Amino acid sequence: MSRRPPRGEYIETDTGNKVARKATLVGTQNIILGGKTVIQPEVMIRGDLIRSVQAQSSSGGAPASNTAVAIGRYCFLSRGCCLRPPGRLYKGAFTYMPLRIGDHVFVGPGSVVQAAFIGNHVHIGSKVAVGESAIIKDYVRILDGSVVPPNMVIPSFSVVAGQPARVIGEVPEGGHEAFELRDLYKTVGNNPQPAPS
Amino acid sequence: MAPLSPYTYIQCPCSDPGNLSSATRSSNPSSPADEDCFDPRAPRSNYSLYPLEYLLFCDDCHQIRCPRCVAEEIVAYYCPSCLFEVPSSNLKSEGNRCTRSCFQCPVCIGPLSVSSLETQPESNLLSAPDNAPAPHTGPYILSCSYCNWSSTEIGITFDKPNNIHAQLAKQRNGGTTRLTAKERKDRRKDMAQSGLRSQSPTPASPAATSGTGQTQEPLDLETQFTNLKTFYQRQLAESNSSHGSSMDLSSLGDLGFASPNSLSRIMSIYTGGGLHDKKAKARAGVMREALSPDEGLQLSDLDESPAIAHLHTHGHAGTITTEQRLAQPPNLGEPHLHGATRFESTLRPIPYLLRTKRSKRCPICRHIISKPEAKVQTTRFRIRLVAGSYIPSITIKPLNNPAALPETLEPLKPVQYVLTFKNPIFDPVKITLASPSKTPGRFGSKVTVLCPQFEIDANTDVWDEALKDGGDASGTSRKRQQQQQQQRRGDDGGQQAEAGKIWERGRNWVSIVVEVVPASLRLDRLATTTTGKGQDERETKEVRDDDDEEEEEEEEEEEQEDRKGKKAIVDTSPLKEDEDVLEIPMFVRIEWEADSVGDDMLGGGSSAPARDKDVKEKRELAYWCVLGLGRVRQD
Numbered sequence: 001m002s003r004r005p006p007r008g009e010y011i012e013t014d015t016g017n018k019v020a021r022k023a024t025l026v027g028t029q030n031i032i033l034g035g036k037t038v039i040q041p042e043v044m045i046r047g048d049l050i051r052s053v054q055a056q057s058s059s060g061g062a063p064a065s066n067t068a069v070a071i072g073r074y075c076f077l078s079r080g081c082c083l084r085p086p087g088r089l090y091k092g093a094f095t096y097m098p099l100r101i102g103d104h105v106f107v108g109p110g111s112v113v114q115a116a117f118i119g120n121h122v123h124i125g126s127k128v129a130v131g132e133s134a135i136i137k138d139y140v141r142i143l144d145g146s147v148v149p150p151n152m153v154i155p156s157f158s159v160v161a162g163q164p165a166r167v168i169g170e171v172p173e174g175g176h177e178a179f180e181l182r183d184l185y186k187t188v189g190n191n192p193q194p195a196p197s
Numbered sequence: 198m199a200p201l202s203p204y205t206y207i208q209c210p211c212s213d214p215g216n217l218s219s220a221t222r223s224s225n226p227s228s229p230a231d232e233d234c235f236d237p238r239a240p241r242s243n244y245s246l247y248p249l250e251y252l253l254f255c256d257d258c259h260q261i262r263c264p265r266c267v268a269e270e271i272v273a274y275y276c277p278s279c280l281f282e283v284p285s286s287n288l289k290s291e292g293n294r295c296t297r298s299c300f301q302c303p304v305c306i307g308p309l310s311v312s313s314l315e316t317q318p319e320s321n322l323l324s325a326p327d328n329a330p331a332p333h334t335g336p337y338i339l340s341c342s343y344c345n346w347s348s349t350e351i352g353i354t355f356d357k358p359n360n361i362h363a364q365l366a367k368q369r370n371g372g373t374t375r376l377t378a379k380e381r382k383d384r385r386k387d388m389a390q391s392g393l394r395s396q397s398p399t400p401a402s403p404a405a406t407s408g409t410g411q412t413q414e415p416l417d418l419e420t421q422f423t424n425l426k427t428f429y430q431r432q433l434a435e436s437n438s439s440h441g442s443s444m445d446l447s448s449l450g451d452l453g454f455a456s457p458n459s460l461s462r463i464m465s466i467y468t469g470g471g472l473h474d475k476k477a478k479a480r481a482g483v484m485r486e487a488l489s490p491d492e493g494l495q496l497s498d499l500d501e502s503p504a505i506a507h508l509h510t511h512g513h514a515g516t517i518t519t520e521q522r523l524a525q526p527p528n529l530g531e532p533h534l535h536g537a538t539r540f541e542s543t544l545r546p547i548p549y550l551l552r553t554k555r556s557k558r559c560p561i562c563r564h565i566i567s568k569p570e571a572k573v574q575t576t577r578f579r580i581r582l583v584a585g586s587y588i589p590s591i592t593i594k595p596l597n598n599p600a601a602l603p604e605t606l607e608p609l610k611p612v613q614y615v616l617t618f619k620n621p622i623f624d625p626v627k628i629t630l631a632s633p634s635k636t637p638g639r640f641g642s643k644v645t646v647l648c649p650q651f652e653i654d655a656n657t658d659v660w661d662e663a664l665k666d667g668g669d670a671s672g673t674s675r676k677r678q679q680q681q682q683q684q685r686r687g688d689d690g691g692q693q694a695e696a697g698k699i700w701e702r703g704r705n706w707v708s709i710v711v712e713v714v715p716a717s718l719r720l721d722r723l724a725t726t727t728t729g730k731g732q733d734e735r736e737t738k739e740v741r742d743d744d745d746e747e748e749e750e751e752e753e754e755e756e757q758e759d760r761k762g763k764k765a766i767v768d769t770s771p772l773k774e775d776e777d778v779l780e781i782p783m784f785v786r787i788e789w790e791a792d793s794v795g796d797d798m799l800g801g802g803s804s805a806p807a808r809d810k811d812v813k814e815k816r817e818l819a820y821w822c823v824l825g826l827g828r829v830r831q832d
């Protein structure tokens with residue numbers, strides 16, 4: 001901790017995001033960070049993989065955005081993980097779909113995430129592969145080394161493990177608070193603070 | 198072996214049968230020496246130790262409740278894949294699986310998705326005009342994107358992309374049509390009627406019916422069951438009328454399957470109790486068995502030559518594993534499953550089993566202690582009384598180098614651990630700890646709790662804290678940094694953990710130091726040096742306020758060694774599973790003064806003498822917990 005790069009290892013944005021200088025963010029204009037999110041070195045986010053077929057949702061009134069990856073607040077992307085929008089066939093043509101991630105989502109080191117949606121309070125362990133277009137609801141814990149098959153839906157309060165991943169248990173009532181990442185956020189950055197005991 | 202990270206498990210009072218009768222522990226739980234020291238390795242402990250997150254707390258009984266003792270009630274059923282709620286009325290008629298289009302792969306249990314055979318990537322799609330709606334005309338298949346299995350492998354395709362469950366129910370593997378449950382029911386009715394007609398003049402013989410071609414198609418389970426049921430019901434009615442008076446053989450006849458009594462008992466088990474005729478206790482006689490398919494007779498197909506031929510052509514690669522067979526859903530429309538699904542070609546997609554949302558009640562006072570919102574998609578709880586908001590959490594870190602966990606513990610080398618107790622409640626609490634001086638089991642490790650009694654400040658609001666620091670939110674952290682520096686200096690400058698003194702203190706937490714001398718796991722040493730220390734270390738070191746206890750303690754120990762040394766039979770069997778894990782049983786007693794809200798204490802024997810509203814009420818809670826430190830290296 002004593003030998004820090006002179007400029008600081010992280011770029012800290014106005015909204016409190018801490019993005020490591022050694023992280024690779026491709027297509028940054030298509031990546032949305034909600035604030036207070038930590039992106040560690042060697043993380044890769046593929047913002048360049050945007051929709052090639054635009055959904056004609058003129059009725060919905062949603063702005064036709066090019067967002068490829070949207071990340072909420074207090075997310076923690078550990079060293080060497082990769083976020084990649086899922087690809088699929090839409091009306092017969094191949095296109096990427098946006099990857100949306102909620103708040104307090106932890107992605108462990110070396111994991112590859114190609115989900116379509118990840119809710120709030122989700123813990124993804126290390127060396128996990130989340131297959132294309134998977135949907136992970138709130139309060140889900142994915143144990144180290146799991147391979148979540150493409151298109152899998154994981155309901156809330158599931159503990160998931162295995163290759164292919166299956167639900168192996170339930171998050172107990174007293175385990176909700178453990179998903180909070182506010183304290184972890186403070187422990188990294190250019191001014192790291194010790195974790196509270 | 199991966200290093201074991203330290204853990205704390207807490208014992209639920211339900212594991213002690215004496216505790217279930219009274220709502221609270223005895224009013225004076227401060228003397229663990231009275232009871233036997235809790236042995237975390239005892240087989241019984243398997244069922245009573247839980248991490249704090251798994252424990253609930255009953256506010257009325259003031260006691261810990263665990264997943265084993267709470268009473269669960271189902272709030273909602275839902276499919277874990279489509280997340281649709283299933284009304285409980287549907288459950289009876291449709292079973293406990295999703296009846297939409299949610300299936301698991303029969304080979305790898307990954308999710309199956311519906312896709313059109315037409316829009317396979319081979320077709321030249323990339324050149325298709327931008328927004329041309331690709332024609333989804335089917336046929337459709339179920340396919341697994343994990344292992345690439347698809348329903349074409351069992352010869353099944355679908356006409357529509359939705360309601361796969363119903364479409365699948367109409368198809369056998371290979372694509373031949375199959376009667377649906379309703380059609381089978383109708384057919385059963387017809388059969389029953391025709392059966393009755395043929396039955397009444399002469400009992401049908403197997404020879405007669407086999408000629409009619411009805412046995413060509415094996416009965417499905419439902420049909421066979423209904424046929425058997427009606428047949429036995431008729432038999433029972435007949436035996437009631439004809440043998441009503443003959444009592445001679447009743448004692449003998451009762452024993453066999455063919456006896457009306459045992460039959461009515463068995464039927465009451467399998468048909469929901471409606472058939473059990475209590476009045477007709479003394480029915481006698483022997484009844485005949487079913488003789489025709491109409492009566493439910495199903496001849497076993499013992500000819501295995503097709504299976505052998507299949508094995509010849511497909512080899513073992515074509516057979517399925519036990520797990521795959523177990524995952525298969527009960528397939529009511531098909532002949533009996535026994536031995537039927539041995540080949541991959543017989544596998545069926547597995548409809549997702551439904552999942553539940555459940556509320557939990559206290560087993561003693563029946564109050565609800567956890568209740569989720571009924572809506573499937575919400576994660577909120579109406580009631581959630583978790584133990585973590587009532588009892589302190591305990592975290593364990595090595596004193597030196599807290600960042601890196603040692604791979605294993607060095608035998609006979611003292612190590613110090615910092616235990617941090619964090620108080621979740623808004624009153625200051627007094628904590629008293631007691632642990633045996635030697636851990637129970639064959640390999641007793643020495644344990645010394647340097648500061649067994651201390652107070653923790655109340656868990657104040659974060660905002661209160663911020664105000665106290667003059668609105669400077671980083672004030673706390675600065676304090677902490679100072680502390681850290683002090684601590685660091687302490688490590689270098691030889692600041693020792695002192696007996697009777699707490700190690701570190703914060704807003705609502707206190708750290709103390711525990712010193713451990715891990716036992717040697719050598720069996721020869723067990724035979725020579727530790728004879729006296731016994732296999733069953735039952736003595737508990739009780740810790741009191743006074744510090745001059747230690748001499749007394751040692752005397753006690755010697756005495757004990759003498760006592761045990763005489764009858765020591767040394768168990769020198771090889772190291773058992775997890776016997777190298779160093780676990781310290783610790784008795785925790787918490788005392789605090791809570792605002793007496795005049796709450797009605799249910800279940801007598803509560804420890805609340807004061808009931809006045811403005812008087813602070815003395816509360817206490819005591820329980821055993823286990824501190825797991827790590828594995829001891831085998832020397």
Ligand SMILES: [Zn+2]
Binds near residue numbers: 210212263264
């Ligand atoms: Zn219990």
Ligand SMILES: [Zn+2]
Binds near residue numbers: 276278298299
């Ligand atoms: Zn479903």
Ligand SMILES: [Zn+2]
Binds near residue numbers: 346
């Ligand atoms: Zn599969």
Ligand SMILES: [Zn+2]
Binds near residue numbers: 561
């Ligand atoms: Zn209760």
